[in-house]
Amino acid sequence: MIKNNSVNNKDLGKVKPSDIDYEQLKKLEFFLMNKYGALISMNDMAQIFHKSYDGFRISMVNAESPSAIALGQARKKIGRRVYFRSLDVAKIIMA
Numbered sequence: 001m002i003k004n005n006s007v008n009n010k011d012l013g014k015v016k017p018s019d020i021d022y023e024q025l026k027k028l029e030f031f032l033m034n035k036y037g038a039l040i041s042m043n044d045m046a047q048i049f050h051k052s053y054d055g056f057r058i059s060m061v062n063a064e065s066p067s068a069i070a071l072g073q074a075r076k077k078i079g080r081r082v083y084f085r086s087l088d089v090a091k092i093i094m095a
Contacts, residue, residue, distance in 0.1 A: 025094050032086040039076060039083035048089070070095070 036044050046056035060068050074088030 021094070025090060028093060029087055029090040032090055036086060038086055039078075040086055040089060042082050045071075045084055045089070048093075067092070 032040065040048070042057065043053055046053045049056060051059065059065065060071060062068050070092045071084060071089070074084045074092065076083045076085060
């Protein structure tokens with residue numbers, strides 16, 4: 001978790017390295033990599049955030065949301081499929 005709660009919503013994807021608890025981040029990265037692999041699918045992301053697939057997809061379209069902006073930076077398209085990098089998702093969750 002973040003040690004300092006003074007992070008603004010706009011800075012969700014830009015957390016300072018001094019604000020992150022690296023032990024917790026490494027545990028979360030390890031968990032995500034073991035369960036989902038290096039890339040997480042949209043279905044799995046919806047499950048992680050406790051949303052339906054369509055609800056998660058619609059929330060990603062809303063570009064004004066700070067979480068959508070941060071997750072958009074972690075997005076990787078392979079053909080028509082959309083995946084998210086596990087390590088970036090862990091950092092976003094910890095923010």
